[in-house]
Amino acid sequence: MLRLTCPHCGVTAEETELTPGGEAHLRRAGPDATDAEFESYLFARKNPKGVVFERWRHAHGCGKWFIAARHSVSWQVFGTYPAQTTEPPADLIETIRAAIPTWEGWQ
Known part of the structure; x- marks a missing residue:
């Protein structure tokens, strides 16, 4: 079972106490975005x-x-x-x- 520590309250909780929200660090499509860019923002995920x-x-x-x-x-947790x-x-x-020395970066 996945256990994560909340950085706000410091409690280590099992995944049943948490709600997943999907991929982090998404860049929002701005008002000048094309339809394809907006679609990619809404639906395309790594x-x-x-x-x-x-x-x-x-x-x-x-x-x-x-x-x-x-x-x-x-499922190794590196941090929150x-x-x-x-x-x-x-x-x-x-x-x-x-x-993971071969890891290439977060983006």
Whole structure:
């Protein structure tokens, strides 16, 4: 079972206490976006085998959104951070690179 630590309240919760919110760090399509760009924003998602950044909500706890970095195959959790962060913290990137030296980056 997936266990994530909420960076807001510090509680480590099982996935049954959390609500998944999909891929993190999406760039919204602006008002000048083409139909294809807007469609891509709404529906196109990466689904990599490896490190993923996902939004989660601590639904049965503090209720706040956060981002979790984990491995999609092994379910190894590298860390969590507040959803308002625009990119993964440097120390989290270092943790992932230490665990997976061949990892090419988060974007």
